[in-house]
Amino acid sequence: MTVYPAASVKDAFLVNLLSVLPRRRISRWMGGLVRLQLPGWVRRWIIRCYVRHYGVDLSECEGAVGDFPSLASFFTRALKPGVREIAAQPEAIVSPVDGVVSSVGRVEDGVFPQAGDLLVAARELVADEGQFRDSEYATIYLAPRDYHRVHSPREGRIVGHRYRPGRLWPVFPAAARKVEGLFSRNERIVIRLDTDLGELACVMVGAFGVGRMSLSFDSVVTNMGMAEADLQLGVPVSIERGAELGRFGMGSTVILLFPAESVTWEIEPGQPVRLGERIGAAQPS
Numbered sequence: 001m002t003v004y005p006a007a008s009v010k011d012a013f014l015v016n017l018l019s020v021l022p023r024r025r026i027s028r029w030m031g032g033l034v035r036l037q038l039p040g041w042v043r044r045w046i047i048r049c050y051v052r053h054y055g056v057d058l059s060e061c062e063g064a065v066g067d068f069p070s071l072a073s074f075f076t077r078a079l080k081p082g083v084r085e086i087a088a089q090p091e092a093i094v095s096p097v098d099g100v101v102s103s104v105g106r107v108e109d110g111v112f113p114q115a116g117d118l119l120v121a122a123r124e125l126v127a128d129e130g131q132f133r134d135s136e137y138a139t140i141y142l143a144p145r146d147y148h149r150v151h152s153p154r155e156g157r158i159v160g161h162r163y164r165p166g167r168l169w170p171v172f173p174a175a176a177r178k179v180e181g182l183f184s185r186n187e188r189i190v191i192r193l194d195t196d197l198g199e200l201a202c203v204m205v206g207a208f209g210v211g212r213m214s215l216s217f218d219s220v221v222t223n224m225g226m227a228e229a230d231l232q233l234g235v236p237v238s239i240e241r242g243a244e245l246g247r248f249g250m251g252s253t254v255i256l257l258f259p260a261e262s263v264t265w266e267i268e269p270g271q272p273v274r275l276g277e278r279i280g281a282a283q284p285s
Contacts, residue, residue, distance in 0.1 A: 037069045047074050054145035075148050076247045079275075086242035086276035093263050093280035094242055095273040096153045096202060097254050098146040102139040104265050107257070112137050114183060124184035126201050126257065127162045127230070134260040138280075139183075140273060141253050148248040150204055151275055153256055154282070156195035157236035158217055158245075163189050163229045165222075166206070183255060187222055189213055191245055194236060196284055197262040203255040204246055212249040242276050261285075 038046070047065050051058060058065070062078040087094050103113050110133040111119040122132040142148060166187040187206035192199060204213050206222055213222040217237050220226070239245070263280045273279060 040066065043068070043070065046071055050074070050144075054143070056145050060147070072249060075250050077147070078149070079147060084242075084274060084276040087278035089278065091282045092241075092278045093153050093258075093282055094151075095140065095275055095277045095279045096151045096245070096256065097140055097142055097149075098274050099140040099142040099254070099272070101267050101269055101271045101273060101279075102141045102253070103269050104138040104267055105136075106260070107132060107135045107137050109133070118182075120183050122257065125188070125203060125255065126190045127164055127228075131199070132201065132257045132259075136258040136260065136263045136265065138256045138265060138267065139253060140256075142248065144250060147275065148250065149244055149275075150202065150246045150248070150254055151242050151244050152193065152239045153202065153241070153279075154193065154195045154197065154200065155239065155241040156193045156200075157238050158191065158233065159194045159199070159236045160192045160230070160232040161189055161215065161218065161220070162192070162231075163220060163222065163226065165226070165228055183253065187213075189215065189220065189222065189246065191215070193239070197282055198259040198285075200259070200262075201255075201257040202245060203257070204248065205253040205255065206248075207250075207252045213246060213252075215246040216244045 037043070044065050047068060050056065050071065051065070060079055060083045062080050065074075068074040068077070105112065107122050110123060110130070111121050114120045122135065122137075123129055126132055164187065167185050183203075183205050189204045191202040191204070193202065206213055212224070214220065217239075218231065220229075262283055262285070264283055265280045267273060267279045
């Protein structure tokens with residue numbers, strides 16, 4: 001379980017300030033702004049400023065700075081072929097993203113840690129009455145510098161997804177330490193995967209400033225006024241380990257939920273991870 005530092009006065013002030021702002025409206029405005037196709041020199045200057053400020057590694061990026069028509073397209077940039085190796089061992093569970101492990105462990109009595117003393121209810125997170133009441137979980141935070149596409153941690157079949165509009169609280173550590181049940185309150189997409197371990201959930205959690213999330217296998221685009229929805233695919237979509245599932249409009253959080261005792265985690269809180277890196281070992285029943 002993660003050990004988080006106590007929330008500071010600054011943390012409390014920041015979260016209190018955000019609580020009175022129209023976060024969804026501001027996120028849509030920010031999203032529209034970063035999707036503007038500005039003159040070439042302006043666009044290139046903005047992207048270079050972003051790269052310098054956040055320390056983005058352009059050597060891994062497919063395309064040059066001038067190839068992106070907007071800052072939003074740079075956020076969802078592809079990686080060069082071969083820069084991420086997908087762990088091939090038969091038992092491997094792989095990281096679905098580049099990011100940092102926030103917490104990892106077991107869901108007990110239907111809840112797991114969010115930050116500090118705050119908890120997340122699994123049934124509220126995935127909009128299901130008990131499927132993951134006893135399960136294994138890993139939470140990974142994506143920073144603005146990270147690659148923003150989400151991939152499958154295990155081979156299997158996509159059987160459906162659930163969309164919940166929710167709120168748009170920021171998900172950086174200060175907010176996670178202050179907002180009760182933040183992950184289950186925020187806008188999110190629960191991608192359901194049928195695997196050799198049983199059904200697992202890959203939850204994409206939206207956040208303040210993350211104006212949109214999209215899926216690679218369906219036309220859903222979030223923060224567009226869409227009502228909550230549950231989709232069961234008539235014909236499940238086969239997916240390989242490490243194949244793309246969806247994209248964030250900016251950094252956010254991914255939560256993985258596996259059936260109880262189906263995985264042995266090989267990561268710990270605070271550890272950086274990269275797409276395709278082995279983070280656990282499957283334990284088929």
